[in-house]
Amino acid sequence: MFKRHAGLIAALAVHGASPAVAAENVLDELRFGASTSVQNRDAREQALPEVTFFVDPFEKRTANDWKARLVRPRIHFGTSIGIDHQPTQIFSGFSWTFDLSERAFVEAGFGGVWHDGPLGKTANGPGLGCRLLFHEYAGIGYKLDTHWNVLAQVSHSSHADLCDGPNGGMTRAGLQIGYKF
Template sequence: MTRNKSLIAAMAAIALVSVQAPAAAEGLISEMRIGVMDHDSSIFHNSHETTDPDINLEIRFASPDFLAWAFAPRPLIGGTINTGNGTSFGYAGLGWTFDLTDAFFVDFTLGGAVHDGETDRATATSKNFGCRAQFHESASLGYRFDKSHALMLSVEHMSNGGLCDDNEGLTNTGIRYAYSF
């Protein structure tokens, strides 16, 4: 429980600093996202971990010029913190956003994550992730209300891709709000 409180405090501090950072960052931070996720969502499989919801926080940075060849992905950092005793994780990677219309868009991310869950055994309330380092992917369908505000239906997945002996992945679904600077 203490590790979850520490993760929540760290993510809250990052969010607070980041909300005040745009003026000082001179365009470094392009977007902040916050959401509520269904932990270990039973939409895709039988849930094994807690049913307590997750809080997701994410910061997106402006795409550096050297990534223009790759459809200008934006570097990102984030965290998904379980509000109970389930697995929480921090992640980093790249995110791509593609407009479908002026209002609708799709979003994809690819990167890595580090979690606080089990790595050597499954229990009645936790999965065995096999190792601490994992891959992290997400996809969202979003709607922009204007140039600064958007809502997204999101799915995120964390697993080790078979790099460790055990590979019980974690899939969360939910809704997120985005504020673009």
């Protein structure tokens, strides 16, 4: 599964890495890292690669206080790539970032996710009930310089009992490295 997605991710990363292309396409940040399940001690996933792109169509970077940043979220698009029969997720939504100091920041996001995991209960993982789920995350990060940052993040996806079937959800924690354009 990973090999099938690797070429696409590499092409997107190379295309998005150019500052000229980033400015032209409103690309604000690219993050890459890995996450693993934190919900079931008996059925651990291996570390799954993740890539997330952020765009800033509402010009959050021009907001000068927390109220202005609250109404100007960034939009994120990303994937958590399933390896060895683990579910792949493709997600999108809104993200809010708030500085705690010159270097430390917190971030939260909310949106939706499509996954290819099991819908019914299984011995190796949660039953997810339907293909489209809510997706939320929270993280705390540190800016290494004006471009690079590192973020520890916990994310959760479930359907909030809005569709038939089990609602085991997926909860993952991970570490990401970001590059702001």
